[in-house]
Amino acid sequence: xxxxxxxxxxxxxxxxxxxxxxxxxxxxxxVKETTRSDVCSIYLADEERDDxxxxxxxxxxxxAVGKVRMPTGEGLVGHxxxxxxxxxxxxxxxxxxxxxxxxxxxxxxxxxxxxxxxxFRKIIGVLVIQNKGTRCFSAEEEAFLITIAAQLAGxxxxxxxxxxxxxxxTVETSDQIKVQGIKGASGISIGRVHYLRAFKDLSTxxxxxCEDEDAxxxxxxxALESVKLEIQAGGDKIESSVSQDVHxxxxxxLMMLDNDMIVNETESRIREGLTASxxxxxxxxxHAQEFDQMDDVYLRARAEDIRHLGARIYARLNAHVSAGxxxxxxxxxxFILVAKSLSITEIAQFAVDNLVGIVCMEGxxxxxxxxxxxxxxxxxxxxxxxxxxxxxxxxxxxxxGYRAQVIFNATDLMQQEYRRLIAQEKKLxxxxxxxxxxxxxxxxxxxxxxxxxxxxxxxxxxxxxxxAEGVGLYRSEIPFMLHDTFPTExxxxxxxxxxxxxxxxxxxxxxxxxxxxxxxxxxxGFTEENPYLGWRGxxxxxxxxxxxxxxxxxxxxxxxxxxxxxxxxxxxxxxxEVDAFRSLLDEAIAQLKEEGFKVLRPSVGIMxxxxxxxxxxxxxxxxxDFISIGSNDLTQYLLAVDRxxxxxxxxxxxLNPAVIYSIHRIVRIAHQYRLKVSLCGEMGTDPAAVLLLLxxxxxxxxxxxxxxxxxxxxxxxxxxxxxxxLLTKVLALESEESIRxxxxxxxxxxxxxxLIRAGS
Ligand code: PEP
Ligand code: MG
Numbered sequence: 038x039x040x041x042x043x044x045x046x047x048x049x050x051x052x053x054x055x056x057x058x059x060x061x062x063x064x065x066x067x068v069k070e071t072t073r074s075d076v077c078s079i080y081l082a083d084e085e086r087d088d089x090x091x092x093x094x095x096x097x098x099x100x101a102v103g104k105v106r107m108p109t110g111e112g113l114v115g116h117x118x119x120x121x122x123x124x125x126x127x128x129x130x131x132x133x134x135x136x137x138x139x140x141x142x143x144x145x146x147x148x149x150x151x152x153x154x155x156x157f158r159k160i161i162g163v164l165v166i167q168n169k170g171t172r173c174f175s176a177e178e179e180a181f182l183i184t185i186a187a188q189l190a191g192x193x194x195x196x197x198x199x200x201x202x203x204x205x206x207t208v209e210t211s212d213q214i215k216v217q218g219i220k221g222a223s224g225i226s227i228g229r230v231h232y233l234r235a236f237k238d239l240s241t242x243x244x245x246x247c248e249d250e251d252a253x254x255x256x257x258x259x260a261l262e263s264v265k266l267e268i269q270a271g272g273d274k275i276e277s278s279v280s281q282d283v284h285x286x287x288x289x290x291l292m293m294l295d296n297d298m299i300v301n302e303t304e305s306r307i308r309e310g311l312t313a314s315x316x317x318x319x320x321x322x323x324h325a326q327e328f329d330q331m332d333d334v335y336l337r338a339r340a341e342d343i344r345h346l347g348a349r350i351y352a353r354l355n356a357h358v359s360a361g362x363x364x365x366x367x368x369x370x371x372f373i374l375v376a377k378s379l380s381i382t383e384i385a386q387f388a389v390d391n392l393v394g395i396v397c398m399e400g401x402x403x404x405x406x407x408x409x410x411x412x413x414x415x416x417x418x419x420x421x422x423x424x425x426x427x428x429x430x431x432x433x434x435x436x437x438g439y440r441a442q443v444i445f446n447a448t449d450l451m452q453q454e455y456r457r458l459i460a461q462e463k464k465l466x467x468x469x470x471x472x473x474x475x476x477x478x479x480x481x482x483x484x485x486x487x488x489x490x491x492x493x494x495x496x497x498x499x500x501x502x503x504x505a506e507g508v509g510l511y512r513s514e515i516p517f518m519l520h521d522t523f524p525t526e527x528x529x530x531x532x533x534x535x536x537x538x539x540x541x542x543x544x545x546x547x548x549x550x551x552x553x554x555x556x557x558x559x560x561x562g563f564t565e566e567n568p569y570l571g572w573r574g575x576x577x578x579x580x581x582x583x584x585x586x587x588x589x590x591x592x593x594x595x596x597x598x599x600x601x602x603x604x605x606x607x608x609x610x611x612x613x614e615v616d617a618f619r620s621l622l623d624e625a626i627a628q629l630k631e632e633g634f635k636v637l638r639p640s641v642g643i644m645x646x647x648x649x650x651x652x653x654x655x656x657x658x659x660x661x662d663f664i665s666i667g668s669n670d671l672t673q674y675l676l677a678v679d680r681x682x683x684x685x686x687x688x689x690x691x692l693n694p695a696v697i698y699s700i701h702r703i704v705r706i707a708h709q710y711r712l713k714v715s716l717c718g719e720m721g722t723d724p725a726a727v728l729l730l731l732x733x734x735x736x737x738x739x740x741x742x743x744x745x746x747x748x749x750x751x752x753x754x755x756x757x758x759x760x761x762x763l764l765t766k767v768l769a770l771e772s773e774e775s776i777r778x779x780x781x782x783x784x785x786x787x788x789x790x791x792l793i794r795a796g797s
Contacts, residue, residue, distance in 0.1 A: 232431075
């Protein structure tokens, strides 16, 4: 088999496997086969024991797995690691580093070729092939093994993070599975896993003839009614805890199900002899395809809804417990929803007191799923990759939302540890409640404003309850994401007005529509090769002038008589964008005045999220009234790290010196131009980072409401002077690790050690 073909085959087969053990065995079997060798083995580093252990082999005695251990630096494996390079030997036993392990039966093999498996510049394993008798490996064979090792670095790294090495090397494997994902929403939770299986794709249902038409029709109608009731019940259940926008989605689904055509057409197909499932497939596909053909993007998106509903009816018909299994089956103890991905409607259906966590195999930290989880105060971890239902469903899991980790089938000891952390956190929060009405002021009387980030109407009260002094970032794309068409000017005016009123006279910084990247509108789909460098934020709105003008008009109208609104522009990367916005603002003000509205010109500011904006800040500063740093995007663009890509997300760190220098520069220049600076990204929720921001003289920090008390505590514990000298010290440091170490030592010393976990 061709090497590339072999590789492709390994990855294809790997996709169907559910355990690390299976993956390792697949690799050794396929590599042995492809290289026509007699043995293929993998050794992994066991850092706890400081040695290299055989974890999988095809050819050596299987009983040697877990037993053959090479102390670091010894044996041929040790030689490969020491020299970080391939070792090709006609007869391995003649090499001075050779060590003999009787349990492996290795004495029969002479030809040896081993290559290191390197991930992020660190050797994590060694891949070895061996031959009976002597063998000189060719340059092509060596190149093949190097290629395989390079390709396997990723999966092997995942194996190492997902499963304890001891689980791979001992017979009594513990079934605890630890996975690393991407941060969705902070918090620590323990709950029983409620695994939502993806609906079966209805279009794959085979055509089958029925025996009893009447019985099939009764079954179909029963299933349809149950789905209607489920959706109704789901909607009723969450009505009080989510905003009207989210709730309205349930109405859309019900309307679709009430459509007579679906019922009549399915019935007549059953009368023609098909089973209810086959008949349903044809009806749903026909209607979905009609929507697929439409020019209008909104109507095209309805095809997905129709298929989703069809799949739900099918699931009921076949009595599957499946995604969207509803209120009737609502778990009565704390539970964690685990699914490939979750729609807002699905989360909303489960958004009850017992829902303590959300885990998505796909998805990103800025997706609407994560946004909703934050608003509901539910821990969320996204993008953990595939995990087998069999292994985790209905079993206990613990989640650490701060570190984006989930431990499925957690041992008693692990649960105990996490219960202790939850209790500690509760105690901390109770203590922090007392700070609600106190100012965020340092011990030497330097005042910082603490604002809330919001976007859902459901978010308003948590912010106010926790003492937010205003809204520092209103993510206006969220109501757009929850709607099923572009909201009208009146609808927008109403939504914005509610936020402005609730906070008046406190300031509300309304950010104009920021879609693109991973924030998509269900009714305005477009695909791009490189969405983060594409049609995002202000680029999108300026190119869609009428959508933008409608939003600006709605913002201005909502502010009439309240007058606490400021407008903030996302993703600005050039001065022309600010100038173009100013013209649109002038236009909107002129139009509204002519229509008799008493509109005022609001302050206008920009978010600094793109490195180019930081570099031309002097020019931008002359054009705006304030600056807000979007540290989430700024970090991502400065470090060229997609924070939603698990392969590189470990490199995403706002304590990177490059990020710290940049933010320091932004604050300095903004202050030179007498502009106030806020920071509204995740960085402002990390107590360690807040010490630096304080030292830089940041004016405002804006964050999700749940983080406000914690950050207020940090500010009230420190003096500006101490923060300034800490900043000077940190500016001289070279690495993220050393910076965090210094900052955390400072937090510990100040008696804020309890906050360290919550920040890291
Ligand atoms: C940011 O980029 O830091 C920010 C606050 O904007 P968002 O997270 O909505 O992209
Ligand atoms: Mg941003």
